[in-house]
Amino acid sequence: MADRLRVAIADDHPLFREGVVHTLRSSKFLEVVGEAGSAQDAVRIAREALPDIMLLDLSMPGGGIEAARSIARVCPNVKMIMLTVSKREQDIAQALEAGAMGYVLKDTSGPELHRTILAVWRGKSYITPRLDVRLLSLATRRKPTEATDLPELIEREVQVLAQVARGLTNQEVARTLQLSEKTVKHHMTNIMQKLQVRNRVEAVLAFQNARSMKNKNVAAMSEPACINGGQSDTRRSRQTGRRIRR
Numbered sequence: 001m002a003d004r005l006r007v008a009i010a011d012d013h014p015l016f017r018e019g020v021v022h023t024l025r026s027s028k029f030l031e032v033v034g035e036a037g038s039a040q041d042a043v044r045i046a047r048e049a050l051p052d053i054m055l056l057d058l059s060m061p062g063g064g065i066e067a068a069r070s071i072a073r074v075c076p077n078v079k080m081i082m083l084t085v086s087k088r089e090q091d092i093a094q095a096l097e098a099g100a101m102g103y104v105l106k107d108t109s110g111p112e113l114h115r116t117i118l119a120v121w122r123g124k125s126y127i128t129p130r131l132d133v134r135l136l137s138l139a140t141r142r143k144p145t146e147a148t149d150l151p152e153l154i155e156r157e158v159q160v161l162a163q164v165a166r167g168l169t170n171q172e173v174a175r176t177l178q179l180s181e182k183t184v185k186h187h188m189t190n191i192m193q194k195l196q197v198r199n200r201v202e203a204v205l206a207f208q209n210a211r212s213m214k215n216k217n218v219a220a221m222s223e224p225a226c227i228n229g230g231q232s233d234t235r236r237s238r239q240t241g242r243r244i245r246r
Helices: 016-023 037-049 064-074 089-099 110-121 128-141 155-164 171-177 181-196 200-221 233-245
Strands: 005-009 029-037 051-057 079-084 102-105
Touching: 005 016, 005 037, 005 110, 016 029, 016 110, 029 037, 037 051, 037 079, 051 064, 064 079, 064 089, 079 110, 089 102, 089 200, 102 110, 128 200, 128 233, 155 171, 155 181, 171 181, 181 200
Parallel strands: 005 029, 005 051, 051 079, 079 102
Antiparallel strands: none
8 A cells, every 4th residue: 555544533522532543543554634523523524634534423413424424425435434332223224324334333443443444445344243243133123035126136136135134144045045155155246236235234224125115015005095085986986876877
C-alpha cells in the first residue's frame, strides 16, 4: 500500500474518541484526517476531508444511522463502519441498509479494528462474528421454506438461500440439499451477485424483504372487492339486477 488510508471518526465521547485516534495512529497504514462529535459534524468532515473510511458512533447526537444515510448520499465513495456498543439486531440491519459496510463493537481490539478497516477499504463487509449470528436469527423468525418472489434467482438458488436464512453453514446446507459444499459456495456467490448484496446477512435480508412483499400482495388480493358507500361491488350489482327485473 503506497499511501496511507485516510480515516475520520465521529463519536461524542472525547475520551473514547482519543483512544481510537491513538490506536489508528499506531498503524503505519492509517492516517486520521478528522474528528467529529455529532452527525452534523460527521457529514461536514466527510464532505470536506473525503476520508477513505469513516468510523461512526451509533448513538451520537443526530444519530449515526442518519449520518450514514447522508454520507452515503453526498459522499458515496466514503466507506463507513459503525463503531458502537449496540448489539440490537434492528440497529445492525438499519446500519447496513443505510450504507455501512462494517459493524463492530467498541470492545473490539486495536488489531481487529485495523483488520476491519482494511477489509472494508478492499470492498468487503465485516460484522463482528457474534453479531452476524444475531442478525441471521432476526431474519429467520418466520419459516424460510415459504415461497418468495426473487425472479433473479433460479429455483436451486432460492432453496440454498432459504437454508442459509435458517442460519445453516455452507456445510450444513450442502448436507441438507445433498450437494457438495463447493456447489453451495458457487450458488452463494451467484446469489450475492444477482441480488447486488455484499454478504450472507444482506442476502438473507433481501430474501426476507421479498417474502414480506409477497405476503402483503397475497393478503391484498384476498381482500373483499372495493367498498363504496358501505356496499361491495357484488352487493351493488345484485341490487342493480333486481331494479332492472322490476
